[in-house]
Amino acid sequence: MSASPLSSARSARAAIAERLTEAMRDAGLTGLDLADRCGWSKSKSSRIARGITPPSDSDIRAWCDACGVPELAADLIAASRSADAMYVEWQRLHRDGMRRVHEKTTPLYRRTRNFRVYASNLVPGLLQTGEYATGLLRSITAFQHTPDDIEEAVAARLARSRVVVEGDHTFALLLEETVLYYRVCDETAMAAQLGSLLSVMKRPNVSLGIIPFEARRTVWPLEAFYAFDGTQVAVETLTAEINVTSPGEIRTYLRAFGQLSRLAVRGPEARVRITRAIDTLG
Structure with missing residues (x-):
């Protein structure tokens, strides 16, 4: 790297x-x-x-x-x-709450044709249900001590995510299997979120891969990142969002995505792993 x-x-x-x-x-x-x-x-x-x-x-x-x-x-x-x-600190991005951040990035989502997303810790925002997003944004707001506009921010996040079902977009998404078990909301909401993953997998414009716990790693778990076509990569760290536009760095992230993609299971095997995670919720 x-x-x-x-x-x-x-x-x-x-x-x-x-x-x-x-x-x-x-x-x-x-x-x-x-x-x-x-x-x-x-x-x-x-x-x-x-x-x-x-x-x-x-x-x-x-x-x-x-x-x-x-x-x-x-x-x-x-x-x-x-x-x-x-390099933009989350505290700066969220100083007026989170709704405006989602609204500001909506045009980027709408003009991107090919999304490549790697998630090592959370269900990607594009695939989050309202309840899952609410639990997550409530935790972020409390941790960052930023203004509470959770209801409006969740609505803006869901509106931004309409690109999954509207327009000419394709999505290649990779989730570490651990993501299926991290509970950022209650069990009922978590089960609904995992069930939503099973539904979105059926869409012809969505490829969802799960990287198994036991996968023999050729690339170690990385920070979550979103690749927007081949022009920008947004990397999410604890303290900041880092926007990569250097062609060389973008190529590196896309190369890592390619190697991570080869570790993932899809289709029936991915569905088995998601269903197994649902079963642990009781």
Whole structure:
């Protein structure tokens, strides 16, 4: 595997800091000179130059103006915004609740033709029932101490998931068998969720694979990720969503998906494993 997407996000931010530092040096300025021209403390200039503090759009404009290269600002601002989008903390995404996040990503789901999804810890959002999603989002809200808009967020999640039954979309989904046993809702809701998986497997546009407990691993369990066509991969970690757009990294995730796919069982054998999980619920 290549460097983690978190490393790539940090590298993108470091590259912006390096370009700003080069502009300062090319202008013959010291950090103190630049701070004076911008009306900042020296520590602020130092933090930006070392990549510790991400610069705002206005910071970049002021920096470039101070260095006599205002024409560089537009490109650096675009690069900075791209770096921001690569790594977004859940606390920031959910600061106003979760409904808006689902609504904001709905256009991406609608324009994606080919979804490839790997889930190691939860039923993917695309396949969640309302009750399962409610239990999950209630846990997330409590853990993150973010605003409670669970009812609205669940409705928005289900509306986004309409792409499974509407439009021209295909879905290749891989679930670790452990996902079938993690209870994020009560037993009745969990049984309904697993029953829903059995139903969605019948759809001609859905391929659902279960990676057995006993599978001989060629790829270790990874963080959950969604691949949207071949243009973007969204990786879900405990603290953040990491959006991968680098072609090399996307290829790595798709290669991992391919290897994980070969470990999975489908059709009747997958149905047996889902039914077995339902039976444990009593």
